[in-house]
Amino acid sequence: MVIKIKYFGLIANNLISEAVLREGSDVTVLLNHLIKQYPNNKEMLNKATILVNKSKATTSTILNDKDEVMILTVLGGG
Amino acid sequence: MLYGYAGKMLFINLTNGEIKEEVLTKELAENFIGAYGFGAKVLYKMMPAGADPLGPENVVGFITGPTTATRAFFGGRYTTVHKSPVTGGWNDANSGGYFGPELKKAGYDALFVNGISEKPVYIYINDGKVEIRNASHIWGMDTKKVWEVLKEETKEPKLRISAIGPPGERLSYISCPINDGHRAPGRGGGGAIMGSKNLKAIAVRGTGDIPVKDSEKVTEINKIISAAMKESQTAYAFGTWGTGVGTPASALSGDSPVKNWGGVGVVDFEDEKAQKVGAIAIDRYKTKKYSCANCPLGCGAEYKVEDGRWPLEQTERPEYETAASFGSTCLCYEEDALLMCNEMCNIYGFDTISAGMTIAWAMECYEEGVLKEELDGIELTWGNGAAMVEILKKMCEGEGCGKILANGSKYAAKYWGKGEEYLQTASGIELPMHDPRFAPGLARTYQFDPTPGRHVKGGIGSIQMGGNELTDKYDYNGTGMFDLQLTAGTEVMNCSGLCYFHALVSPPGIQNEFISAITGMEFGAEKAFETGHRIYLMRHAFNVREGLKPSDFDIARRAVGKPPLTEGPLGGVTVDEELLGKNFFEAAGIDYETGKPNLETLKRLGHLEEVVEDLYGAEELA
Structure with a gap:
């Protein structure tokens, strides 16, 4: 299945915008897929707020084909 | 001698012109550290209960901490304290820049001012010499102009000031002093307190050294921080784009309030709009990086805006709180309006959170038909940047509806007898830009x-x-x-003088190590x-x-x-x-x-x- 990905915040937007994952994969699988390709972003990916189709998701949220995942790196302060 | 401190506190009564010094005691330093620790202790003693916030009994303090003016990374802050005209209770707010270190190097850990001067004055402190000077010629000036004039007048090009603009002179409840042209202890009406005392500015020049118990240890801690920062994506992002780097993610996640706290980021301020008010987009105007005293991060920047409706020869990068209060909270993604609002708040001396939030409140009131003629014919619709700038200009100049709105949303709701149901405040002060529904x-x-x-x-x-x-x-x-x-x-x-952001990029416990090394405690x-x-x-x-x-x-x-x-x-x-x-x-x-x-x-x-x-x-x- 194909997952669309958007990044906001600290993670650069030139990361992959689509990921092909096995059916039944959850958010953890997607994050590990990204960390493998972009190990420098591990810190941020692991603490990011994740939305799936604009709703709050957890690491165990199951993904479906054509889902849109937003990876939001939120910072306190300012 | 107390390591980590200048060793003296300065007290000025503007009613009778009395200037006196007190030795900073070891007991106060060891048990209350500095900043609002000192402030709470001193104001409790100096002020009677029930003092009028805008009366002579209120005391405004400008206070440093033990890390201020040492070489400790992130130790550049000072704190203002006073009773707030907004909440009716205790108030503290802190600011970066260079004013705090300058005050301490001039010989004082803290300055406390009470009384009311008959005429406008400013306080001039130069390496232990203290004067109350006439400020009639600078009354009415904006905060950047005052700085220029006082540098010339004192013949001190390295002079640092904390000054109010015209809203503070008019006792606006959301006004604040501005130091270094764009840094502010913004919240709680400090500008009104200074204005009520006819105190236009504190101007300081200091060249003294602050004794540090273990200078080598401070260097060692700085090196630990530097090493941690090299590994930190947060440090890279804040140092490159400033606090506004997270604005789009905050708007979409629910961290930032949206549409006067009634909206939803992914619905009302979708990703293309959110990206426009993020620092990565706006940073194309950057001309120069800006760091506060002793800061290895440098989350500030100077901008030059040559396009849009309000070109600005030199302005500053909006902080996250400002970008969110005028941005997602007002549903505005017009970056030129956002930059203009930030600049107006800096030069006139407004708390950007309360100013943006007051406009967001007025926008909702306008959209709901609660306020119409009160807003002087301005169509204050959601996201209308031009209307936002027009309203803020009126607030800066104290004209028409701006005279009312310059006292904040709660005051305006009470004055007009309308819109109380749309207030987003805590004990009367406008809420800041992190949503408790996201971070309960x-x-x-x-x-x-x-x-x-x-x-x-x-x-x-x-x-x-x-x-x-x-x-x-x-x-x-x-x-x-x-x-x-x-x-x-x-x-x-906060009381040590360290910046909040040190904790984002340093190993845990660094603040205690700094205090130990600097003071010997x-x-x-x-x-x-x-x-x-x-x-x-x-x-x-x-x-x-x-x-x-x-x-x-x-x-x-x-x-x-x-x-x-x-x-x-x-x-x-x-x-x-x-x-x-x-x-x-x-x-x-x-x-x-x-x-x-x-x-x-x-x-x-x-x-x-x-x-x-x-x-x-x-x-x-x-």
Whole structure:
């Protein structure tokens, strides 16, 4: 299945915008897929707020084909 | 000699012109650290209960901490303290830049001003020489112009000032002093306090050195921070784009309020709009990086804006709080309007959070048909940047509806007798830009901290707002002790003169190591916890003496999800702010009904004799 990905915040937007994952994969699988390709972003990916189709998701949220995942790196302060 | 301190506090009474110095005592330094720790102790003694915030009895303090003006990284801040005309209680706010270090190098850890001058004045401090000078010729000037004029007048090109603009002179409740042209202890009406005293500015020049107990250790700690920063993506991002780098993610996640706290980021301020007010987009105007004193991060920047409706030859990068208050909260993604609003707040001296939030409140009132003719014919629709700039200009100049709105949303709702249901405030002050529905611990600090409505007061909300979900953040049971520990740590940090951001990029415990190395005190985790708790109680006691109980402190219903949002990532979230408050007060040794700290806690922490005497009688001191 194909997952669309958007990044906001600290993670650069030139990361992959689509990921092909096995059916039944959850958010953890997607994050590990990204960390493998972009190990420098591990810190941020692991603490990011994740939305799936604009709703709050957890690491165990199951993904479906054509889902849109937003990876939001939120910072306190300012 | 006290290591880490200039060793003196300065007191000025503007009614009779008296200028006096006091030696900073070892007891005060060791038990209250600096900044609002000193401030709470001093104001409790100097001010009577019930003092008029705009009267001669109110005291405004400008106070540094032990890290200020040393070589300690992130140690560049100073704090203002006073009774707030907005909340009617204790107020502290802090600022970066270079004013704080300059004051300390001029010979003073703190300056406290009371009384009211007959004519406009400014206070000039130059390496221990102190004068009260005529300010009639600079009254009415904006904060950047005042700085230029006073540099010329004093023949001190390295002069630093903290000055109010015309709104402060008119006693605007949301006005503040501005230092270094664009840094501000913004919140709680400090501009009005200075204005009420006819005090236009504090101008300082200092060249002294601050004694440090273990200079080599400070260097070693700085190196540890540098190494940690090299590995930190947060440090890279803040250092490259500033605090606004997270604005789009915050708007979409629910961290930032949207549409006067009634909207949903992914619905009302979708990703293309959110990206436009983010620092990565706006940073194309950057001409130069800006760092506060001794800051290795440098989250500031100077901009030159040549396009758009309001070109600006030189302005500053908006901070996250500013980008969110004028951006997602007003549903405005017109970056030229955002930059213009930021610049106007800087040169006129407004708290950007309260200014943006007051406009967001007025926008909702306009859209709901509650305010129409009151707004002088301006069509203040959601996201209308031109209208936002027009309204803010009126607020800056005190003209028409701006004269009312310059006192904040609560004042305006009361004045017009309308729109109270749309207020998003905590005890009268506009809420800051991190949403308790996203970081529920903030509901406790916003509502119950002695300085309500602040996002820099620690507690469990401080780690939740960074997206950290170590615990189930919506489980409100048993939060008290962890909340108190994180609050006490933040009290110490704020009082040490360190910037909040040091904690984002440094290993844990660095602040205690800095305090130990600089002052020579044994400042371990246990002492830090006790000291932070003591400082919290001292601020809290100021409010208790004013007759304020926990039930007198409130928070806007939307901010705690009552009713909850029906969609988006925070859909269905309701925060139990009362339980969070009860848990915290129990851990802190404070009675939830009366607000009184219990005697055992006061005695155990010690150095709070005046509070014991006021609450339990002099016989308890024996």
